[in-house]
Amino acid sequence: MDIETYSLILSALLFAIGTVGVMLRRNVIIMFMCIELMLNAVNLTLVVFSRSLGIEAQVFVFFVIAVAAAEAAVGLAIIISIFRHYELVDVDRFNLLKW
């Protein structure tokens, strides 16, 4: 097998770890970081495919990074404003939207 396949396996594994992380942790910041990890795993996939399907795929990596940055900025802002209210970062306690 070649490096591309191994990279894809690695990407899948990292993605799976990310999902497991979201499920396992209560700390909303860590969950966020797991999402970042998942995004990066996707980036890896995109890079692998850029080798066969065209270099444009790498452009999307940029977009993903830009969206991730935006998401991190807004998400962290939300976390800060929630923290101001509740003094905690435990997602299980953020259930205002649950009806």
Place this chain on the structure above:
Amino acid sequence: MVNFLESFLRVAQHADGGYQPILPGLILLFPLVGFVINGLGAFLWRDSKRVPSLVGPLAIIGSFAVVLANFLAMHAAMPHDPAIVSLWTWMAVGDLSIGVDLQFDQLSVLMLLVVTGVSSVIHVYSIGYMREDPGYSRYFSYLNLFVFFMSVLVMGANFAIVFVGWEGVGLCSYLLIGFWYENREFASAGKKAFIVNRIGDFGFLVAMLLVFTHFGTLNFVEVFAAAPETLVFGGGVVTLITLLLFLGATGKSAQIPLYVWLPDAMAGPTPVSALIHAATMVTAGVYLVARAGVLFAMAPVSQATVAAIGAGTALFAATIAMQQYDIKKVLAYSTVSQLGYMFLAVGVGAFTAGMFHLITHAFFKALLFLGSGAVIHAMHHALHQVHRHDDPNDMRNYGGLKNVLPITWGTMWIGTVAIAGIFPFAGFFSKDEIIWSAGSYGYTVLWVVSILTALLTAGYMTRLMVLTFHGENRSGADVRPHLREVPAVMWVPLAILAVLSVVGGWIQIPESLPALPAVDALHHWLEPVMEPARQVMTEHGLHQAHESPLGGGEAVWAIMSTGLALIVVMLTFRALVHRRYRPASESETPTGFAGILYNKWYVDELYDRLIILPLLALWRGCWRIVDVGLIDGTLNAMASGTRMVGWVGSLFQTGRVAGYMFWFVTGVVLILALLLL
């Protein structure tokens, strides 16, 4: 519009010199204007008595004058066909066309004469009777409105217009019965009258539907002209129409089984009882049957029903009247009974006799009611001055009033003798004709019942007079000095009616009576209207004059009946005049058979238990069980079902991101598995 005004104000004689209605619109306009002025007055110049005392009676007297002019004109011309005055088109839809049309023929003009005449008298009387009532103006507005609707009823040229008057008088009756609406019971009585009347009106309404379906018109002239050809004699349709019309009549004219409202209707002011519940409105049923004489003549089954119910009511109500102590209740049951008489008459086909009794009854029963009103008025004042709250209507509180109310006493005796059917007072002639018709047409049972009722009538009326005017006074020593004869404005009407109660019968004197001039004015007058009905009956072999059931001519039976009545009056008088009654507050309620009569055969209670309560329960059941339970229940069950599903779904909405993630991943896994494996 021009046409409208023209017909409204027409005075010109017809070119050929025949009869042409004179100022027909004014007959209606006068009372209507009176109603409007007094009605506004009830709000605007509440305390003024002058305007209503002037406008109220004058409106009716004006109406009466126009009617009188019409009567005289018609008398001169004696037209064969009715004159129709079309005011405007009421409804014209498809092949249905109903105009606001007035019919002037002998029957309607005669009835109008009675209605406006008696109304005028009673309006004048009301000035005195109602003088101190705070609702004076309102009273006259209702009374004017009543005369308006009654005139509509009488003059209507088609079933629909008559129905307008028919329900309109019912409305006025409702308003006037509940005139003292602050008393819940009085208002209730009004309500009862209206609802019971509505049952009758339902009959009238359906009858109209049937008439229109079969004739394509509701105009009397056309319907009655076409009836003999269009409908089968004695057939189902004509029987149904007439029975339904009669159902209407039983409501309005208080016959079994719908008579129950009339005694309660005595809650209204006494002049109202005299006008509406004795002289005019309640006779509308008889008028209707006479008006639709052709149809009734074609339906022997209906005729028999009318006669039987009339006779039954006559006897039944008379028995109840025997044991009432409320002076107005006695008169009320007496009215029911006399109305039964009239139906008996029209039922056996003697339409003219029915109308005859209607007229004389209007005179003497109005007289009796107004007399009782005078007594009540006097009693009420006296009781009021000593601040006692005894019932001023209860005869047990009267006694010996002839000394303080001599005019009332005298006039009321005239009325009593008249209603008892004693020669030569009005009631004798009209009653005699009914009894004779029933007998000679071969209705033996009805004939017996009518004689029996006549005797009962003499009995209870004498009892009323004795209890009220004779014996010793039971009103109490404090009240006695305050009793006064009523003012002239009240006794003059009494006197007028007393005169009419004497001479009213002389318009129709049978030739068989010895030593009297035969007068055939009424028969002759009504001939053109009643002719078609008579023709139908003769064609089908009905009402060939039989012999009287026990033989003998009319004269024999007339003399016998008047003699019997006289004997009953005298016997009753002698039996009761020395009996000691006690005032109402100290009396016990009667027991035994008298108790049953006193409680009016418990008919009200029976209706309550058998009809009203079950109906109310049914209605409440409809609401609680069907509406709230069944329909809304089903809907709510559906809604809760939806909510259940939602609740189950919401179990997954734990608010934990991890949970959502798990389901999400599981979903992805499942989809992948489906795709790949």
Place this chain on the structure above:
Amino acid sequence: MIVDFFFVLFAVMAIGGAAGMVLARNPVASVMYLVMAFFALSGVFVLLDAHFIAAVNLIVYAGAILVLFLFVIMLLNLGRTEKTDLRGPLYRMLAIVSGGAFFGLLLVMLRGGHVTSMAGGMGQETMDAMLRARGAVGVVADPMFRSYLVPFEITALLLLVAVVGAIVLARQKAP
């Protein structure tokens, strides 16, 4: 050979960093583990001839975003080792089963050839030639500013909106 060695090294580092991030009790440690994983991933990018991406990944992700995380953790004073916020055994089991199943299925997908058929590569030579001709930046810049200019600009707008939004959200409300 040397490529394989580095790949294994980076892969192990990345997996280790990821696992460490998920399992570390201290959030600061988590961030550091993630930084390590990102470094390793950048290495993999280099091995896959995506030099520019590798650099951007390092600078933007590891350098900027993760530092932002670190700042927030410090700001909220969460940088202490407390009892773990890992969920209970039931959740652990569910998470590992579903995560494992997911991974397994991804592997099945690879093995079944659904993906690998596309992943064969244009060939190392072509890649090298392109890189030589245009440079590491050039190969990416060309499509980005030709075909994807508008989305690129929209990304800029997105970032602007995100900045404004973040400021609005995080601003201390006036009392």
Place this chain on the structure above:
Amino acid sequence: MSNFFESHWVLSLLLILPMAGAALCLIVQEEKSRYVAMLTSVVAFAISLPLFWTFRSGTAAIQNYVSVPWIEAWGIGYTIGIDGISILMVLLTTFVTPLAILASFTYIQRHQRAYYAMLLLLLAAMIGVFVSLDMFLFFLFWEIMLIPMYFIIGVWGGKRRVYAAVKFFLFTAIGSLLMLVAIVVIVYLYYRQYGVITFAYNDLVQLPIGRDLQFVLFSAFALAFAIKVPLFPLHTWLPDAHVEAPTAGSVILAGVLLKMGAYGFLRFAMPFFSHAATSPVVVGTILVLSLVGIIYGAWVAAVQPDAKKLVAYTSVAHLGFVMMGLFSLTTQGIQGGILQMVNHGISTGALFLLVGMLYERRHTRMIDDFGGIAKVMPVFAASFLLVALSSIGLPGTNGFIGEFLILIGTFQKYPVVAFIAATGVIFAAAYMLPMVQRMLYGEVDREENRVLSDIGIRERLVLAPALVMIVLIGVYPQPFLSLTSASVEALIEQVEHRAVSAPVQMGVSDLRFDRMPILGIDE
């Protein structure tokens, strides 16, 4: 000027003006919004009133017609016009709305701007429903109408307003969604038959629909309309909505909204699906349901402790009469039905106004909380009595004319049905008079009632037009009847013709029905 009243502009203005008024309501000061609304509605009435005279009653043609393409790709146009069936409904709408607005002056205290904007929006939508001759436009207005009504009940209503509003909304929405499906099906069928997509009423009405399909589509329409009418047993939203709605809401609900069901039957369901609408099964079902509505509505009304609920149930009875008249398919029945819709709008509207006036004073609607009101509020009592009498159909008031014509019409075809329905006359007295008696008569046995003030000038102004109409229509209904006669006769003829010539299956013949004639184009 007369040109204006014969052009479509009078109708278009009736649609635009209230919407503009609604917008204006939202921007003026809170206390001034009521005057804006009042002015707008009065002007709308003033604009519509001349139609009564300029409308040509001798013809069944559509008048004041215009058709402007709107969404051309789907054949949707701004097509409006009136004929004898809709003219009275339009006038009724513009007549009732100012009264409702005037009655709200003191009743509504919260969110006045929004409230009056909603009422005006409702006015526009109601007129829209009656003048639309494009199925899409019609449906649009039909649904728009729901929104203001939902808020009027849900925001300004009584205690259980949310329940009532949701119930109202769900009931009507379910029906109208089915109708939408049916409309789309008709449009599709038309497309399949003639290859043109159109929503225009006058096009679709030419389509001969297969007999079996007619029943399906008719049921969809009928359900939507029957809920609105409401026919038993779909009526239970009505008492709740009426009781909870503010006075103006009840007035408009009873006065106009309920008429849309019956109007829909006349305008759409009967011409489109004539075969189904005249089949014994459908006619039988509807007559029986109307009959049940008449009797049952009266029965249930008679035992209501809440005056407003009582009036609400009387609507079920009255609308039962209307439906009976319509489906008798006789001139008298249908004309009586249309007139009865107007009558019911005026009389029941007035009853709601009166009950609302009491509610404003005492904050209760329970009949037993009153008694002897006639003593303290004589003008009120007199008005109440007159309106009550009109409601029970006393001759000389408007109620009688409608009921009588309906009964006459029905009796000619279905004597037994009319016979049973006529008993409603008795029951009407049995529910209305006890209420009158318990509220108006008797002694004033409650202290609170002793100090009630009689109705003031504003309230008299609210009632006076209704009272005048009650007597006017009762005494001289002919002008109203002649407005509708030509259209009704044409409708009956059309329906009967269509019923027999409807194809057994679609597309087998190239039969094409006539469209409605349009004044100025066809005549």
